[in-house]
Amino acid sequence: MNREDFPMLESGVIYFDNGATTLKPKSVVDAMNKYYLEHTSNIHRGDYDAAIKTNELYDNVRNIVGEFINCDPTTCIFTSGTTMSLNMVVFGYMKKHLKKGDEVLLNKAEHASNVLPWIKLSEEIGIIVKYVPLDDDYELTFDNIVKSVTEKTKVISLAHISNVVGDVRDIKSIGEFCHKNNILFNVDGAQSIPHIKMDFKNSNIDFLSFSGHKMCGPTGVGVLVGKRELLEEMEAIIFGGGMNSYFEEDNSYELKTVPTKFEAGTTAIAEVIGLGATIKYLMGIGMDKIHEYEILLKNYFLDAVKDIPNLIIYNKNSDSGIVALNVDGVFAQDTSVYLNHYKIAVRAGNHCAKMLKDEIKIKNTVRVSMYFYNNYEDIDKLVEALRNSKDIFKVVL
């Protein structure tokens, strides 16, 4: 769908690395260029036309986010990306509200950005990080989560869609369960917000993070939304201009309110404007349509590779456009170098989920991650290349 909006596709690249980052439609780049070329100015406190215009555009992106994921726009904080958002939750909120011995439930398929901050916090204040076991398909199930909960469990933190296995976690049930049991529910939406519909207000999620660049938007910008009462209690972890009301010689100071107190310094103004443009663009297509189409693509792929004997697929059943695979006996990186000879872009590695090896028993996979601008022809070419994989070493060496 919408291939004509993406100038990079004109090069003939077959882009299946959407889990890492996505291509940009021209309209998003145009929106940012317009800021740079026609109304560059800082936000806050400007009294001239360009600044007024920039300010209006910037603030309105909160409303766009609000409409997109059904959240209160004044609880939408602009960050530099999911990683920053998750660190703000852990070190701005959890550090103050958790105590020694409190348990946080993660799982071994989580991305580094939803593991390392917790490990660091455990080092700092003695919380206990626990990992919910995955099922036979390497998926995280509601039942396994519930089984892992003890009376010490204070937080459940997980990716809505995991970036390697691509399983869609049942956040509705998990959210309700957390709500009933007084457990904080922290959701990493980096891989889900670009691909499926989110309704924050009706989800029982306490904190939700996502990145612009994985949803056709610019790098360097992301969002943290949270329940208002929690954000009021969350501390800023970065201090500076734009986020304070005053500060005095006697060390007294007052910070601004949510969300401004979390946006210290000059923020990524062009990128926030670009984020607004990309969200409007995605809403124009429709999130349900995007998800449906990706599943069609994935099933088409799975069907087409059924008779390729030496192809291992680790996540046939997951409900997203992510496929983790290996060609039997071939190191993942050799496969991705091979595919590059056909202009097919995929990613080989552990995909920042370094503990998943404990469950899958292999360290590295080739990840094919789809988006709405992929088409059946792209899949045909990928399948063709995989079918000829006995030639891998002829091609890569």
Next chain:
Amino acid sequence: MDENLRREIILDNYQEPMNRGLISDDSYLKVNTSSESCIDNLDFMMKIEEGIVKDIRFDGEACAISTSATSIMIRSLIGKKVEDVKEILSNYQKMINEEEYNKEILEELNVYDTICKQPNRKNCALLPSVAVSKMLGELGK
């Protein structure tokens, strides 16, 4: 070099690399190395006696280029004096980085003289030389 021969040498060394598998022996120098730009991750161990490389072994997960380069390098370094090993490593690194180098002393390692055409694989080819250099660095300490 003939392309088929080049491919054959690399492939043979990838599929049946020399000295794969570590042993437990404290007289060996040891190092783990993983390059920044790729996902190779190999453990190395090396035994030096009276200034001569007696043995090098390795294990781990790595691509065809790093694995084969490791195998070929092990074969060409064992039995050599430490000074000669340093000379080989330095010339090997120059070759990969497209600088002037002494072709003679690299022997079979010359199969990687075109790897610079694939810049993203340079680090794979360099991996064993980085590992051996690191272990030699430990030697002086």
